[in-house]
Structures are given as structure tokens and as C-alpha cells.
Amino acid sequence: MTQLRNYEAQATDFGNPNWVALQTIVRTEIRRFTRIWVQTLIPPAITMTLYFIIFGSLIGQRIGSMNGFDYMAYIVPGLIMMSVITNAYANVSSSFFGAKFGKFIEEMLVSPISNQTILVGYIVGGVARALAVAVIVTGLSLFFTDLRVHNVFAVISIAVLTAVLFSILGLINGIYAKRFDDVSIVPTFVLTPLTYLGGVFFSIELLPSFWASIAQLNPILYVVNAFRFGILGVSDISLVWAYGILISLTLVSYMMALRLLQNGAGVRS
Amino acid sequence: MSTPALSIQQLSKIYDNGFVALKGIDLTVERGDFFALLGPNGAGKSTTIGILCSLVTKSSGDVSVMGFNIDRDFGMAKRHLGVVPQEFNFNQFEKVENILINTAGYHGIPRSEAIPRIHHYLKKLGLWDKRDVMSRALSGGMKRRLLIARALVHQPDLLILDEPTAGVDIELRRGMWDFLSEINQQGTTIILTTHYLEEAEALCRNVAIINHGEIIARSSIKDLLATLHTVTFVCDLEKPLSAVPVIDGYECTLTDALSLEVEVDRGQSLNAVFVALSANNVAVTSMRTKTNRLEELFVTLTSSKDAA
Incomplete structure (x- = not known):
């Protein structure tokens, strides 16, 4: 009976998340992407290895140095962040939409779980996959260049914050998605162009001033440069601005996702 | 409470x-x-x-x-x-x-x-x-x-x-x-x-x-x-009938030569049906309600609402 009361307290006290439920969602999410590792962990490893070979080794030799670093070393931080962004987003959008499509999202909706717990659970799952891929890609990059971490705090905090932000955005995509196509539209037509234009392969100093100003509207530019600062110690933009924008976007998107869940958007009729 | x-x-x-x-x-x-x-x-x-x-x-x-x-x-x-x-x-x-x-x-x-x-x-x-x-x-x-x-x-x-x-x-x-x-x-x-x-x-x-x-x-x-006013029973007959037997106070229908349906109102006795059938030399081998009683009531209630 005492145990029963504990569950009841957990179920109703939304100030404190239901830890068992949170662990369950996180465990389920991690088990999902590790079970299908051929679809989730191997493709980014292959894609990034190709980037390292083609852009880093082959083309990079002809480009020479960028901001004082050889081209391979310069693009590695951006490529790691590209993996973090795409995998955090894809994990949560596809998992949430899959649960909606298969209707097993209802298992959570009929349970005494707060929307906050559902949201945090999916975010942690997305962060776990993004960081797992980041570690794999970082390990692969060591075959092509020497990496020395300039600022550990910046590396970890930017990687985690970025994974959190894009996990939330993936969840919002999953909430709105009605078909499988809807899950791939944003990554294809928004995320990929923004990532390519977000300073992964070049410094915005190379751009004419007008386009450099336009580029600063791209949030991925801040993410890539802040992470590059953490690894190499160089950045095209102010680190304070990068943290400010990243934290602000994360908070706004978190509140938006929470509101959507509370309103039952896409999951309740 | x-x-x-x-x-x-x-x-x-x-x-x-x-x-x-x-x-x-x-x-x-x-x-x-x-x-x-x-x-x-x-x-x-x-x-x-x-x-x-x-x-x-x-x-x-x-x-x-x-x-x-x-x-x-x-x-x-x-x-x-x-x-x-x-x-x-x-x-x-x-x-x-x-x-x-x-x-x-x-x-x-x-x-x-x-x-x-x-x-x-x-x-x-x-x-x-x-x-x-x-x-x-x-x-x-x-x-x-x-x-x-x-x-x-x-x-x-x-x-x-x-x-x-x-x-x-x-x-x-x-x-x-x-x-x-x-x-x-x-x-x-x-x-x-x-x-x-x-x-x-x-x-x-x-x-x-x-x-x-x-x-x-x-x-x-x-x-x-208990609100069901009429229950329809289906009697399986031993021998085929060519005409519907007449039982006073009961409505009978012959659905085929070996199946006789009898509508019994609440308060009416089934014994009277059997007495009448015996008198007409009609032997019944088995009997069942035409539909489940609740089903009958359900159809009555929902269809009367539809009609209204």
C-alpha cells in the first residue's frame, strides 16, 4: 500500500517528473535506435567518412588552410555538428511519428504521465543518439586529422544544447506530421540547406558582406562556429551570441512543444 | 455511500x-x-x-x-x-x-x-x-x-x-x-x-x-x-406442416414447413401454445427464442429512436 501511494504521488505531482516513466521512455528510445543500428548509426559513419575523404583529403589539399588550420581540421567540427543536428532531429521526429502512426503513442497518453515527462523522455532519446553518432564520427575523424580540444566545456555544452534543440524541433515535426513524407520534408528542404550554408565547409569571412549578414540569420552558423571554437579555438561569431541564441531557441521551442502536447495537437481528437 | x-x-x-x-x-x-x-x-x-x-x-x-x-x-x-x-x-x-x-x-x-x-x-x-x-x-x-x-x-x-x-x-x-x-x-x-x-x-x-x-x-x-412485451419463439417441428395452425391469442407464422414462429406476449403462457399444438397433432422437437432477448430489445429501442 505504501508503494501504491508512492506511485500515486509520482503520477500526480507534475512539479517532479515520474522518474520510472521517464526511465521507461528513455530506455525504449535508446533500445529503438540501437536495435536498428544499421539504419541509425552506420549511415552517418559512412556519410561522414566520405566527407572526410572527398572534401578533407582530396579537395582539401588543393584548398590549403582556412583561418590558420588545414582544411580537413577546419571542417571536422562542422561535420560532427552536422551529424548531431540530423540525428537528433531524425530520431525524435521518426520515433514520435512512428508511435503516432502505429497508435502506440496512446500507451503513454492513457497513462498518468505528464506531457513534460513525455517531452523530456523523447529529448533524452534524441540526445543519446546524437551524441552516440558524434562519438562515432569524432573517432572516424581521428583517422584523417589530429583533434585537440581547445575548450572542453564549449564542446560538451554546445553538442548537448544543439542535440536538445534539434530533438525538440524533431518532436514538433513529429507532432504535426500526418504522413511519412512529412517527416522527411524539413530535413531535406530546410535542415540540409541551412547546414551546408551554416559554415560547415567555409568561413563566412569568405562571403561578400551582404551574404555574410544574411548568413548570420542562420542558427546553424552559431552552432557550428561555437563548436569549432571548442575544438580549434576559432570562430566567425561571438561565443556569447552563440550561447544566447542557442539557449533562447531551445527554451522557445521547448515551450512550444510542451504547449502542443498539452493541446493534444496531432494526437488527440 | x-x-x-x-x-x-x-x-x-x-x-x-x-x-x-x-x-x-x-x-x-x-x-x-x-x-x-x-x-x-x-x-x-x-x-x-x-x-x-x-x-x-x-x-x-x-x-x-x-x-x-x-x-x-x-x-x-x-x-x-x-x-x-x-x-x-x-x-x-x-x-x-x-x-x-x-x-x-x-x-x-x-x-x-x-x-x-x-x-x-x-x-x-x-x-x-x-x-x-x-x-x-x-x-x-x-x-x-x-x-x-x-x-x-x-x-x-x-x-x-x-x-x-x-x-x-x-x-x-x-x-x-x-x-x-x-x-x-x-x-x-x-x-x-x-x-x-x-x-x-x-x-x-x-x-x-x-x-x-x-x-x-x-x-x-x-x-x-422485463420491459420486452413480446418474445418470438421458433418451434422445430417433427413433421412438415402445409398450413399455419391457429392458436387463439397467439400470432403464428410458418417460416418453412418445419419451423413455426409463435409470438408470446408478456403474461401469456407457453403451456397454452403446447396444448393447442398437441390438439392439432403438431409435435415440437425443440424450441428456441428467435433472437437473443437483449438483442430484440436493443433493435426495438434503437430503431424506434431512429424512426422518431
Whole structure:
């Protein structure tokens, strides 16, 4: 009976998340992407290895140095962040939409779980996959260049914050998605162009001033440069601005996702 | 007096497309009851259940589960509620046991405590050998039983079953009836929606009939059946008849040479029918009601409402 009361307290006290439920969602999410590792962990490893070979080794030799670093070393931080962004987003959008499509999202909706717990659970799952891929890609990059971490705090905090932000955005995509196509539209037509234009392969100093100003509207530019600062110690933009924008976007998107869940958007009729 | 297991007051639901699914229904189900919620397709049964488990947002009204309001005491209301839906809404790519462990986890029950409970229900519902099987590989009947196990894993006080025996063979259906009767006797309140009216008659003590979003009948099954004015009996005859026998006060129809239908009003005696048939040298080998009595009443109630 005492145990029963504990569950009841957990179920109703939304100030404190239901830890068992949170662990369950996180465990389920991690088990999902590790079970299908051929679809989730191997493709980014292959894609990034190709980037390292083609852009880093082959083309990079002809480009020479960028901001004082050889081209391979310069693009590695951006490529790691590209993996973090795409995998955090894809994990949560596809998992949430899959649960909606298969209707097993209802298992959570009929349970005494707060929307906050559902949201945090999916975010942690997305962060776990993004960081797992980041570690794999970082390990692969060591075959092509020497990496020395300039600022550990910046590396970890930017990687985690970025994974959190894009996990939330993936969840919002999953909430709105009605078909499988809807899950791939944003990554294809928004995320990929923004990532390519977000300073992964070049410094915005190379751009004419007008386009450099336009580029600063791209949030991925801040993410890539802040992470590059953490690894190499160089950045095209102010680190304070990068943290400010990243934290602000994360908070706004978190509140938006929470509101959507509370309103039952896409999951309740 | 204890609070009812379910209390619904002035519940209404208007969908975005303007369809009025529920028109301010009131319904109370007492604790320990085995209650049938009946109605034709589209009557509002699934909308009502959807609102109870928060898959459908109500337009207005109040709902309490075991005394806990689903808006104000969201967590407690859900803690006490188990739902077996019509559709298979579990992860088809998850193992049977994991589905139950996850559901227990969503209810805040730690894995160590959930597992013995899960094993109990897996054995009880004949799924023990399938615990490590992907749920998509289960037969339809097994999937239905998995839904029941999942709804019970947090040991709810109120269990709602939305057509739990749809597509289940007779043997399995009987097994489910026994199981549901057992957990009802142990104190779990059960609300059942079903299209098999003999199922409702066999299991349930009280009934509500819903049609076009309104409760059109609410009483004990016994009282409801007592309102049935006429029962039609089908007599199987030993020898073929060419003409309908005349029995004073009873309407008879010969559906084929060996089947005689006799309409018996409430208060009329069946003995008189047999006496008359014997007098006409008509031998009856067996007899049955034309339709299930509850079914007859259900059709009468819902069709008269439609006609109105």
C-alpha cells in the first residue's frame, strides 16, 4: 500500500517528473535506435567518412588552410555538428511519428504521465543518439586529422544544447506530421540547406558582406562556429551570441512543444 | 455511500467537422458493477471511452473515475483506469513482455515489481509461451489478450473493454468471459461495450444503451428485459406442416414447413401454445427464442429512436 501511494504521488505531482516513466521512455528510445543500428548509426559513419575523404583529403589539399588550420581540421567540427543536428532531429521526429502512426503513442497518453515527462523522455532519446553518432564520427575523424580540444566545456555544452534543440524541433515535426513524407520534408528542404550554408565547409569571412549578414540569420552558423571554437579555438561569431541564441531557441521551442502536447495537437481528437 | 466507479455529467462532444457525437449524457456506474454500454456503430460509445482515457477532448461536461475528476485529478483518475481499446494499439515491433513492462513503467511501477505481476497475467491469459515473441507475430486472439493484460498491469479499479471479443473464436471468447467474471468478482468494476448482445446478457448486471449521442435506456439487464412485451419463439417441428395452425391469442407464422414462429406476449403462457399444438397433432422437437432477448430489445429501442 505504501508503494501504491508512492506511485500515486509520482503520477500526480507534475512539479517532479515520474522518474520510472521517464526511465521507461528513455530506455525504449535508446533500445529503438540501437536495435536498428544499421539504419541509425552506420549511415552517418559512412556519410561522414566520405566527407572526410572527398572534401578533407582530396579537395582539401588543393584548398590549403582556412583561418590558420588545414582544411580537413577546419571542417571536422562542422561535420560532427552536422551529424548531431540530423540525428537528433531524425530520431525524435521518426520515433514520435512512428508511435503516432502505429497508435502506440496512446500507451503513454492513457497513462498518468505528464506531457513534460513525455517531452523530456523523447529529448533524452534524441540526445543519446546524437551524441552516440558524434562519438562515432569524432573517432572516424581521428583517422584523417589530429583533434585537440581547445575548450572542453564549449564542446560538451554546445553538442548537448544543439542535440536538445534539434530533438525538440524533431518532436514538433513529429507532432504535426500526418504522413511519412512529412517527416522527411524539413530535413531535406530546410535542415540540409541551412547546414551546408551554416559554415560547415567555409568561413563566412569568405562571403561578400551582404551574404555574410544574411548568413548570420542562420542558427546553424552559431552552432557550428561555437563548436569549432571548442575544438580549434576559432570562430566567425561571438561565443556569447552563440550561447544566447542557442539557449533562447531551445527554451522557445521547448515551450512550444510542451504547449502542443498539452493541446493534444496531432494526437488527440 | 461510496463514490461511484464512474460518474459522467452532461458530457458532450462536438468534433471539429461539426459532428455532434455526444449530446450531454449522464451516466453513473457503481463500484463492483459489470456494466454494458451498448449502441450501434457511431452511437458515441468509443467517443465516451476516448474521453475517459483522454484520447478525445470533451467539449463540455464532467467525468470522474473512482471519485477523481479527469481534469483536476488527471493522474489519479488514470491510475485507477484500465482501457482495452478496439484497435491493436501496441508497438508491433516490440516483444510481448516488453510491451507490458513499458506500460507498467508509464504508470510508475518499477521493473522489479512489474515483472512478477506481468508473468502472472501472461500465464493467466495464455500468453506465457509468447512472452519473447514480437507482438506482430501473435494471432488476433492473442493480440486481444495482450491488450487485456496491458490494461491490467497497473491493477486498475475500473476496467473498460471496447469490444474485447471482436474476431475471437467461441472457445477463446468463453475463456475471456470466465477471466473477466473472475476479476469482477475480485472487485474490479468492468464496463463492456460489445456487439455480441448475448455476451452482455451473460456477463453484465446493468446496461446503458446509447444512440445518436444520447442515453436512451439505463437500468439493470433484468429490468430492461422485463420491459420486452413480446418474445418470438421458433418451434422445430417433427413433421412438415402445409398450413399455419391457429392458436387463439397467439400470432403464428410458418417460416418453412418445419419451423413455426409463435409470438408470446408478456403474461401469456407457453403451456397454452403446447396444448393447442398437441390438439392439432403438431409435435415440437425443440424450441428456441428467435433472437437473443437483449438483442430484440436493443433493435426495438434503437430503431424506434431512429424512426422518431
